[in-house]
Amino acid sequence: MADALERLKPDLMVVLGDRYELLAATAAATAFRLPIAHLHGGESTEGLIDEAVRHAVTKLSHLHLVAARPYAERLVRMGEERWRVRIVGSPGLDHLARTELPHARDALRHIGMPDDDRPLLVVTQHPITLHPGESRREAKALARALGRIDARIVITAANADQEHRQVFDALRSLRNSRATVRFVATLGTATYWSLLREADALVGNSSSGLLEAPSFGTPVVNIGDRQRGRLRSANVIDVKPEAAAIERGIAKALTPTFRASARQSRNPYGAAGASDRIVRILTSIPIDRRLLQKKAPA
Secondary structure, three states: OOOHHHHOOOOOOEEEHHHHHHHHHHOOOOOOOOOOOOOOOOOOOOOOOOHHHHHHHHHOOOEEEEHHHHHHHHHHHHOHHHHHEEEOHHHHHHHHHHEEEEEOOHHHHHHOOOOOOOOOOEEEOOOOOOOOOOOHHHHHHHHHOOOOOEEEEEEEEEOOOOOOOHHHHHHHHHHOOOOOEEEEEOOOOOHHHHHHHHHHEEOOOOOHHHHHHHOOOOOEEEEOOOOOOOOOOOOOEEEEEOHHHHHHHHHOOOOHHHHHHHHHHOOOOOOOOOOOOOOHHHHHOOOHHHOOOOOOOO
């Protein structure tokens, strides 16, 4: 990162989110006295190491472009000067609005999923990075719950966090269930969103259930603490990482009453337009001593 900054000589660094790799980028920028603009700060994911990374990046950053008002208020409580904090929404929703989605039927046919009347569940379960051993236990509970449901199930691969292999190994037992199950290493963004729009429910602990699924009105069964602390809409059912609780959550998500309420849900991260707001701020804010020199809270 230091070599890249020396070569590129940027005026400002923009970083997004909470992945631990950001610590390398922001540490180098700090040493170069380079202003940092941070997207999606102020959020909370209490079951992940990302929680600590995100707030560490906040303290290294000089401009905070946040997705929603509660996150802006959290940053102010953390001691960030209010003028540095701007509410812009989620730029990911711009990508969602601008992407032409393929027909879900084509994607399902491609992976060999039968076209029948059974519910379609998209399952995305990621590791629980803050608590060693929890990832396997939660994935086994999810597998037991799904194994009792007669449905069409598309399981996407977990991300590359530690213990992702344990998640995959636990879910492989579904091959012997009465459900029709397809494992997909990667769908690609457009195809994933297409299936998310088509699905009767999204099951697991992915942030897409909170950020993107509300825009489709898709019911979500959110498992455990991985996303605890994030804003959620009326389309989300939070359940404990236990087989019986997950099964009850799925049953509720599939009811006509809940499906109707999910379709009316409002996305707490707003609508398209965040990217334009971000560009306007980045191209208008003076890059000067005031931006670079942060003040401690009184």
